[in-house]
Amino acid sequence: MNELLEAKLTIARIKVNLLDLAGELIADDLSDKEYSIKRILNVVEYMDNFDIKVSDIDLSC
Secondary structure: OHHHHHHHHHHHHHHHHHHHHHHHHHHOOOOOHHHHHHHHHHHHHHHHHOOOOHHHOOOOO
């Protein structure tokens, strides 16, 4: 079970880093940043849609 929770924490950290990167791109004055921002946000949305809930993890393991 600890491995599952550790994996969930790692995924949460990746999402935070991706959102930080998207924020930096928004603040930057690059002409082609819109595509990059959309791709990053799509990855975060995918992770949110397919993430499992902590309550779904079998605690008896």
